[in-house]
Amino acid sequence: MADVIEVGAARGDAPPPAAGAARRGTSADRAKRATPYLFLAPYLILFGIFGLLPIVLGLWLSVHQWDFQLPNRPFVGLDNYTDLFSSDSAVYADWWQSVRATAIFTVLSVPLLVVIPLGLALLLNRSFPGRTFFRAIYFAPYVLGVAVIGLLWRFLLDANLGLVNSLLGAVGLPADTPWVTDVPWAWVSLVGVTVWWTSGFNAVIYLAGLQDIPAELYEAAKVDGASAWERFRHVTLPGLRPVLLFVITTTVLASANVFGQSFLITQGAPGTETRSVVWFIVEEGLRDNDAGRAAAMSIVFALMLAVVSIANFRLFRYRED
Amino acid sequence: MIHNDMSRRRLLGLGLGLGAAASLTLAGCGGGDDDAGPAAGNGGKDYTGPKVDLKLWNGFTGGDGDIFKALVNQFNTEHPNIAVTIATYQWDDYYNKLPGAASSGNGPDIAVMHMDQLATFAARGVISELDDVAKNLELSEGDFAPTVWQGGLYNKKRYGIPLDMHPLGFYYNKAVMQKAGLDPNKPPTTRDEYTAALTELKKSGVQGFWISPFQFTGGMTFYSLLHQWGGSVFDGEAAKATFNSDQAVEACTWLTDLIKQGHSPANVGQDADYLALKSGKNAFNWNGIWQINDLKKSPELQWGVAPLPQIGTKPAAWANSHNFTIVKQRANDANKVSASKVFINWLSQHSLDWAKGGQVPARKTVREDAGFKALTEVNALAPELEYAAFPPATPGLGEVMTTFYNSFNEAALGKKSPKQALDDGVTKANKQLEDNRKKYGS
Numbered sequence: 001m002a003d004v005i006e007v008g009a010a011r012g013d014a015p016p017p018a019a020g021a022a023r024r025g026t027s028a029d030r031a032k033r034a035t036p037y038l039f040l041a042p043y044l045i046l047f048g049i050f051g052l053l054p055i056v057l058g059l060w061l062s063v064h065q066w067d068f069q070l071p072n073r074p075f076v077g078l079d080n081y082t083d084l085f086s087s088d089s090a091v092y093a094d095w096w097q098s099v100r101a102t103a104i105f106t107v108l109s110v111p112l113l114v115v116i117p118l119g120l121a122l123l124l125n126r127s128f129p130g131r132t133f134f135r136a137i138y139f140a141p142y143v144l145g146v147a148v149i150g151l152l153w154r155f156l157l158d159a160n161l162g163l164v165n166s167l168l169g170a171v172g173l174p175a176d177t178p179w180v181t182d183v184p185w186a187w188v189s190l191v192g193v194t195v196w197w198t199s200g201f202n203a204v205i206y207l208a209g210l211q212d213i214p215a216e217l218y219e220a221a222k223v224d225g226a227s228a229w230e231r232f233r234h235v236t237l238p239g240l241r242p243v244l245l246f247v248i249t250t251t252v253l254a255s256a257n258v259f260g261q262s263f264l265i266t267q268g269a270p271g272t273e274t275r276s277v278v279w280f281i282v283e284e285g286l287r288d289n290d291a292g293r294a295a296a297m298s299i300v301f302a303l304m305l306a307v308v309s310i311a312n313f314r315l316f317r318y319r320e321d
Numbered sequence: 322m323i324h325n326d327m328s329r330r331r332l333l334g335l336g337l338g339l340g341a342a343a344s345l346t347l348a349g350c351g352g353g354d355d356d357a358g359p360a361a362g363n364g365g366k367d368y369t370g371p372k373v374d375l376k377l378w379n380g381f382t383g384g385d386g387d388i389f390k391a392l393v394n395q396f397n398t399e400h401p402n403i404a405v406t407i408a409t410y411q412w413d414d415y416y417n418k419l420p421g422a423a424s425s426g427n428g429p430d431i432a433v434m435h436m437d438q439l440a441t442f443a444a445r446g447v448i449s450e451l452d453d454v455a456k457n458l459e460l461s462e463g464d465f466a467p468t469v470w471q472g473g474l475y476n477k478k479r480y481g482i483p484l485d486m487h488p489l490g491f492y493y494n495k496a497v498m499q500k501a502g503l504d505p506n507k508p509p510t511t512r513d514e515y516t517a518a519l520t521e522l523k524k525s526g527v528q529g530f531w532i533s534p535f536q537f538t539g540g541m542t543f544y545s546l547l548h549q550w551g552g553s554v555f556d557g558e559a560a561k562a563t564f565n566s567d568q569a570v571e572a573c574t575w576l577t578d579l580i581k582q583g584h585s586p587a588n589v590g591q592d593a594d595y596l597a598l599k600s601g602k603n604a605f606n607w608n609g610i611w612q613i614n615d616l617k618k619s620p621e622l623q624w625g626v627a628p629l630p631q632i633g634t635k636p637a638a639w640a641n642s643h644n645f646t647i648v649k650q651r652a653n654d655a656n657k658v659s660a661s662k663v664f665i666n667w668l669s670q671h672s673l674d675w676a677k678g679g680q681v682p683a684r685k686t687v688r689e690d691a692g693f694k695a696l697t698e699v700n701a702l703a704p705e706l707e708y709a710a711f712p713p714a715t716p717g718l719g720e721v722m723t724t725f726y727n728s729f730n731e732a733a734l735g736k737k738s739p740k741q742a743l744d745d746g747v748t749k750a751n752k753q754l755e756d757n758r759k760k761y762g763s
Contacts, residue, residue, distance in 0.1 A: 065760065069420045069445035090752035158590035161597060178588035181534065181734055267535060267591060271731040286417045288720045289445070
């Protein structure tokens with residue numbers, strides 16, 4: 001924070017102040033120190049109201065038994081948190097099952113959602129007739145709402161009446177795969193549908209990144225006799241590094257927030273094995289009116305995601321060298 | 322350089338929204354402590370005060386919504402000093418929205434609510450007591466079916482005036498039955514007849530009774546059977562879950578055995594049971610009364626509906642009921658309250674038109690009306706009113722019922738044996754009931 005202020009103040013006057021402490025207190029200086037915050041203000045206000053305040057409120061809720069409709073909202077200390085970790089509470093089994101479901105989905109979907117769109121982007125970056133058409137086609141599913149794709153795929157994947165099984169049967173493959181009612185098939189379905197649905201978005205991001213890589217680099221590499229694979233490995237990938245970091249981070253977070261797909265396609269089946277964390281939090285907070293417990297779950301889940309994101313940033317840190 | 326570009330792109334990306342990210346909105350927090358006080362007016366006989374506007378919320382998103390709107394328009398024409406406006410939401414959203422809206426003063430005056438939600442909303446102080454309405458309109462158990470009338474009570478006080486009841490019915494595809502050599506006009510009514518019919522159907526190459534593992538409709542089928550076997554989901558005070566009793570296990574096993582014997586395919590998807598009935602792949606489906614109007618849309622389909630066959634030791638059927646409730650208001654306007662009561666009473670008396678929406682009217686006089694008798698299909702399910710198994714009036718039962726349905730899901734999908742699935746479910750349900758007792762202090 002302090003660094004930012006210094007930089008902001010230093011930019012105002014050239015040469016930089018020799019003795020900042022001595023100058024502190026003059027009104028002109030105070031105004032200068034306020035400058036960056038004034039520039040930040042429009043967003044800062046929004047962030048404060050819609051970002052910080054809910055976080056603080058969430059922390060407050062999480063230490064209460066909170067139903068906003070009941071007059072009695074007792075302070076329960078860390079009970080909502082300990083419930084998540086003690087095996088004899090009503091939510092323990094459901095909570096960890098939902099964490100497990102979310103983890104499985106994330107681990108299976110993220111690699112595919114990082115690699116397949118990259119391949120698509122590389123193909124769509126070449127020039128060939130109909131390129132714009134294909135770019136639009138691959139992006140198209142992304143504009144559909146989750147309710148639409150959920151319902152669509154639930155019927156397509158139905159074990160007994162669905163088109164997928166009847167096509168498989170027509171070519172002599174087993175036609176009774178329980179795509180949406182049994183594991184591991186349910187995971188195949190959920191991941192497959194999500195990849196189909198959201199690949200276009202990541203592909204567009206990659207495509208923008210690819211177009212930022214200067215063509216001279218490729219020419220130079222070619223002159224030096226680099227093969228197609230070497231050009232990809234040593235020019236494209238390093239050039240895409242910041243884009244990759246962005247794609248991986250947002251994809252991990254989006255996958256961890258999975259809700260609609262399992263809610264609509266598998267409906268948690270079998271039992272509650274495919275019920276995701278976000279779904280469980282929504283049920284707990286909005287259907288069962290236990291905002292305290294839901295807030296505690298959200299905070300624990302956010303911490304888990306923070307750890308994953310930090311690891312991710314360390315791995316892909318953009319080096320200025 | 323690239324860095325700057327990136328942050329711009331990231332902002333853009335985040336602005337567009339992440340594909341699967343679901344947003345969680347916390348409903349506004351506010352006190353809902355004001356009591357509506359003793360209800361004003363003469364309990365709904367008539368309303369003579371100044372003109373009032375009433376807001377009514379409901380969840381009738383299907384064809385029933387149009388019928389409801391027509392009824393409300395008729396009411397508005399007949400009552401120049403009351404103007405009712407309606408807002409319709411999906412039931413799920415509706416129940417999430419209502420408490421927040423009510424406590425912030427933006428809620429409706431009248432809310433339509435399922436019977437199994439009444440206790441929760443009463444305990445949470447969203448709706449007010451209606452005992453005086455019942456008294457002043459001289460409504461009593463005798464005017465309604467006792468099962469429905471009792472369901473409007475919570476802590477011995479009345480919170481809902483029942484409009485209708487919607488039970489599970491037994492739908493059959495006549496063409497499929499005929500093909501198997503069964504008499505399409507004599508659907509099976511007993512366990513022996515039912516299994517015999519399934520055997521015939523199997524011989525003709527049809528899996529005759531698709532059993533869905535989901536609440537709609539397999540879970541509700543199991544709920545009905547459990548009561549037919551003499552079991553119950555909870556004990557009398559809804560303090561303990563009892564859906565792992567011997568009766569419940571037997572009822573569940575009867576269903577899972579049908580899957581094992583090939584009378585139902587395994588892994589039936591959501592709605593597949595019903596779609597298969599419509600497309601002639603399935604002969605029998607136990608489904609809600611609300612499907613009558615949907616089936617009527619396909620004139621080429623030969624179908625029938627009857628009360629559920631008696632498989633266990635006594636007749637029983639899953640059922641729920643729509644009730645009118647009056648929402649507690651921050652600003653207590655006596656005129657609005659008494660006008661609301663007039664509306665509720667009027668609509669209850671005019672519920673014959675509502676029956677055309679595919680519901681059995683709760684009011685006896687309406688059920689005995691020749692007009693209702695003329696509604697063949699809906700009328701066919703009216704006898705179920707006598708033995709309908711409604712959920713108990715205990716706050717917070719929603720999540721416990723989900724546990725019940727999930728247990729059945731595991732059993733029907735063969736993940737666990739019926740006994741194991743129900744035992745596990747009861748263990749969890751009892752913990753949830755204990756949590757609820759702490760929360761609602763009952």
